[in-house]
Amino acid sequence: MEKVYRYAVKGEKTAGDELILTEAACEFLAELHDVFHERQAKLLEKRGKKQRAIDAGTLPAFRKETEHIRREKWKIADIPDDIKDRRVEITGPAGNRKMVINALNSGAKVFMADFEDANSPTWENCIQGQLNMYDAVRKSINFTAGNGKNYRLRNDAAVLFVRPRGLHLKEEHFQVDGTSMYASLFDFGLYFFHNATELVSRGSGPYFYLPKLEYWEEAAYWNDIFIYAQQRLDLNNGTIKATVLIETLTAVFEADEILHALREHSAGLNCGRWDYIFSYIKKLHKHDKYILPDRSQVTMTVHFMRAYSLYVIQTCHQRGAHAMGGMAAQIPIKNDDQKNIKALQKVREDKIREVRDGHDGTWVAHPGLVPVAMAVFNEYMPAANQITRLRNDDAVQAEDLLTVPKGSITEKGLRQNIIVALRYMEAWLRGYGAVPIFHLMEDAATAEISRTQVWQWIKHPDGKLENGRKIDVNLVKQITEEELQMIKVEMNEQSFTTDELERAKALFLEMISSDELVEFMTIPAYKHLIDKGRDSC
Missing domain, CATH: 1.20.1220.12 (Malate synthase, domain III)
Structure with a gap:
């Protein structure tokens, strides 16, 4: 007997939700919840247990029981042609239609539409974001501003990635059997259900960024979600590709294991620098020794941040994966040419460091920075990527990843x-x-x-x-x-x-x-x- 899922949409009606919240889509969400909710809850419990161990003095370290994964020779599955060159990626909130179009038209190779850190998860933002994705995938997205200006996609639009919310968050507006669904499953499920087959038919695929993973078991969990979802839509295993943001202190110690767990579905790792600093504080918050100076002094050149970046590059290239650089958060400064020149120079210097170190691409937050980052990577990385460049010259140790910066x-x-x-x-x-x-x-x-x-x-x-x-x-x-x-x-x-x-x-x-x-x-x-x-x- 086929199982009947009892779901309830608690959010108020919003424009376009009849296209997104179809009965079939909601049943797919309810099914994901039924299959994966309990396992996700247990993973979050495990996070708490491991945090208590860190609080008691067991500092993050490379895990002995997975040493064989770090030592063995293996590589991730082949990278699809449309994402072999990711030299500049732009990010922004999925729910802002004009920003989505401008990002896709920015000249960047990839646009990461964000349901997470750049998104305030109002119900309207989340549903509008899904509607924007639906239209963007079909190249039909457009927007008319109050001044009458019309925004449409260019033929050379960026490849689309989507970042669902982190494992720790709930979507209170969608419930199954009276229980709120995890927001990660909600965001992933709606986007995948509506767009995966369409993307494949257009020669691309459902590509994701996975945020705030802390341990390799969480990557394995996502891998199982991918396998399940692909089977449900009769898609080949490995159709989904995901880049994991290494933005927690514990995850960098398990970078190899995370790639291994997702190896059929992996598109590499990304240095999520700002969340990483946040995680450094959070994970070590009980320890007097690990106190950071002003945020402005914790740059990518301080020892623990540079070690983190180099380790991600080493690990990714050893496994045939992209090692993506971090965010340039600067935005162009209007009406002050001198300050704007200095800001753009900072971006350029940051991107030169990344490409020389071996990163295969980088992030920017504003279309105005795409040409700056693109020029740097075009100059120093003429090929689609530099995955074949191994960085075995710098052996990163656990103490390097924990060194407290002076300031x-x-x-x-x-x-x-x-x-x-x-x-x-x-x-x-x-x-x-x-x-x-x-x-x-x-x-x-x-x-x-x-x-x-x-x-x-x-x-x-x-x-x-x-x-x-x-x-x-x-x-x-x-x-x-x-x-x-x-x-x-x-x-x-x-x-x-x-x-x-x-x-x-x-x-x-x-x-x-x-x-x-x-x-x-x-x-x-x-x-x-x-x-x-x-x-x-």
Whole structure:
């Protein structure tokens, strides 16, 4: 007897949802939930157990029981022709139709449409994002702005990748048997169900970025999801290709194992630099020794970040996989040519370092940076990639990945963290996941660095300003109020209300005052989105 799945859509009706939330699509989602929900819950429990071990003193390390995988000779499956050259990739929120079109038309080789860190997961954003993907796959996506300007895809549009939300998040608007579905399964399932067969018919495939994996078992879990989904749609095994973001401290120690677990479906690894810094703080937050200086001082040239980048390159190239570089978060600065020239030069220098080290491609956050990054990779990497370039000259050890960078904690750095956290959370609560602040495109990862650094500086003895003053809750509250008033003046000049700013302030102060580090700010913040949605109904 065929199983009947009882699902319920709790989100309010939004434009285009009848195309996306079909009965067949919802049944597929419910089926994924039924098959995989319990296993995902157990993986998250395992994360908690391993974190408690780190808290007790067992630092991240290369696992002995998987040493044979690191020692043996093996390679991932062949990379499809349309993604052999990924020298410049652009990212942005999936739910913003105009931004999706501009990114696809930017001249980048790949566009990663983001349902995760650059997306505020309102129900409207998530469904609109799926609708945008549906139209983008079929090359029918268009948008008419208020001034009458029409946006359509060019013939040389970028190849599409999709990043679903992390394993830890729920989609409260879709429930199966009264239980909210994991957002990762929801995002993946809807996109795959509607677009996988269409993509294959067009000579491409369903390509994904997988965020915030912590251990190889989570990659194996995704691999099983891929196998199951492909079988359900009668697609060949290996049709799906996925690039894993190495953006947690524990995952870098298991880079080989992650590639091995996904080897039939792997498209390489990516250095998710901002989340990686956030993870470094979070994973080692109980240890006084591992306190970081100002965020601006934790660059890709400090020892533990450079070791991480080189290790990803070594591992990927040994296995025939792409090693993708990190995000250039700068955005073009209008009305100030000198500052703009300096910003673009920073991007160029960063991309030169990446390509010389051996990365096969890189990320940018704005179409205006595509030509800069493209010029660098065209100059230093004439072939489609440099996977054949092995980096066996630098042996990265566990201590290299844990080395604490030298630096200082400044009042400017503290204030900047507070401003970024407040302004980003305020925008996120209004439904915006990618926010320009200080000429950088900030997303959830950089906001997470900001608020966890403040928590870390408060909790640990060495959390002191250059003048010796200990950073405590009272100092942070004082600076928060000072900066809040400045933000309010700026917002009022732009005709914004301050309701969400007050909610952001309350969330921020609650998190930095907590005895225990809040694992992800998006979890408590998501509750505000849900409550706000209920109030508007």
